[in-house]
Amino acid sequence: MASRDAAFWREAFNDEMDSILSNNTRVLVDLPPGSNTIGCKWVFRRKYRTNGSIQTFKARLMVKGFRQREGIDYFDTYALVARITSIRVLIALASIYKLVVHQMDVKIAFLNGNLDEEVYMNQPEGFVLLGNERKVCKLVKSLYGLKQAPKQWHEKFDTVILANSFKHNGADKCVYFKFTVEYGVIVCLYVDDMLIFGTNMLGVCETKKYLASMFKMKDLNEADTILGIKVKRHSEGYALCQNHYIEKVLLKYKHLNVKEVNTSFDSNHKLVENTRRAIAQLEYASVIESMMYAMHCTKPDVAFAVNRLSRYTNSPSVEHWKAIARVLGYLKKTKDLGLYYSGYPAVLEGYSDANWITSVGDNKSTSGWIFTLGVGAISWASKKQSCIFHSIMESEFIALAAAGKEAEWLRNMFHDIEL
Structure with missing residues (x-):
């Protein structure tokens, strides 16, 4: 050796x-x-x-x-x-x-x-x-x-x-x-x-x-x-952060030359399916995987962007790579920010929302929900809905139903914790 x-x-x-x-x-x-x-x-x-x-x-x-x-x-x-x-x-x-x-x-x-x-x-x-x-x-x-x-x-x-x-x-x-x-x-x-x-x-x-x-x-x-x-x-509790992990991700993809930005997604940037040759498909999937781990653990603020970009993993285009670079730039700017928990308020709060047919070439809506406890987020998701609905009200109810399932799971978990 x-x-x-x-x-x-x-x-x-x-x-x-x-x-x-x-x-x-x-x-x-x-x-x-x-x-x-x-x-x-x-x-x-x-x-x-x-x-x-x-x-x-x-x-x-x-x-x-x-x-x-x-x-x-x-x-x-x-x-x-x-x-x-x-x-x-x-x-x-x-x-x-x-x-x-x-x-x-x-x-x-x-x-x-x-x-x-x-x-x-x-x-x-x-x-x-x-x-x-x-x-x-x-x-x-x-x-x-x-x-x-x-x-x-x-x-x-x-x-x-x-x-x-x-x-x-x-x-x-x-x-x-x-x-x-x-x-x-x-x-x-x-x-x-x-x-x-x-x-x-x-x-x-x-x-x-x-x-x-x-x-x-x-x-x-x-x-x-x-x-x-x-x-x-x-002094008031605990905080969770992934700054070191994000630094490793940024170092791995430093050739993308990402710049710090204030938001993870540009709502004016219309993403569509790529009908031409895929650009660096394997690397694109690898970047999505790296960002998804941060999103699942401590970065709910990139959930929508990562969910949206993951839909184009099969055939990414130049526009998709630009959006990827923006998410990485946002992570670079906010790498030291994480989840902060304190003793107040000691109450579970939940929020759900949905958009309705905002994607070009895709008629399915996106559900989003988040739960907080002690100020910090404990559970969240941004997911594409499986069906096409006729109104924003219907898509809102689907998002609410998904949030309700998670609320039931959280209730079951709290039930056995006798604090």
Whole structure:
């Protein structure tokens, strides 16, 4: 390994192998007649802090899951993750009720799930045991890359957390709650990252202690960054910001030479389907994806623009690229702005709206809605309606119905949070 960071990478994959061995993830066996093996490879990644500095060097032993055969090597593959809306709701509630917000990371999450199928893997490169070169690894527990690994991990965590008197939230099965006379605790799980909300430190510490006794955990103390979103604490509550993520997006597409603008969309700019040759279609889709992540997490102010521009991903034109550059310019100007939550007003407010046939060549309207709690937005959407309506009133009712569905989901989530 010739990299200047070779020592860090070597330590990283030694730690990974130690984790695999100590967790009894695999056993060496002779390959049964008629069985096939799956290959594996090492994957290396640097994990960065929000300021851009390197936090850790990570090495993962990945199974080549694309070689698995459905119905033989795996069956179900689905796995639940928390809605990003759930995270915003809990951050808003933490601001209102002055909750303690801590964060933990499961070090080897996918190595904890128990496998129901028989899966055989080749010995990993660099760790082939002398004298046992012909033996293969029979996987007892799941490993990164297996198609069923996320599902098996979630089932394992679900069993463990429920055994400690936690209960599922009725709206989001990746949000768990436990309320006693002494404290209240809410755990929000997104794959292997989790936020722990507590009415006091007693509940948070007891939850951490229990989880650390069941899994290999990394205690990150007060929440700082979750899914690339900066969690900032202020005098009245919390704020969410993605300035570092937006800077990375702008750096990636610096060749577009974007300039700062005050609005994300020009209403006088009429966009139509491109009937000529598509211009940089793959890059256009990549930019849309990057902007959409920011929009889904902390930037409701670009929801309409991103929704509109995503309709032309199949065949973008020069005019569509100009509109893309405008959205990036707006993000550049507002990169340090995010979602601000405080304790007042502690009431859920919702708004819905719709436009009616404002697009050239498209007779379908667009629905938009947003909900706020503790000043900050917690849920929003801008979506193209599926049907053509005869009046603005009809399209307004469709938008209101969509907002009503989200309001019902929010009500169900609040119902189980006894603060």
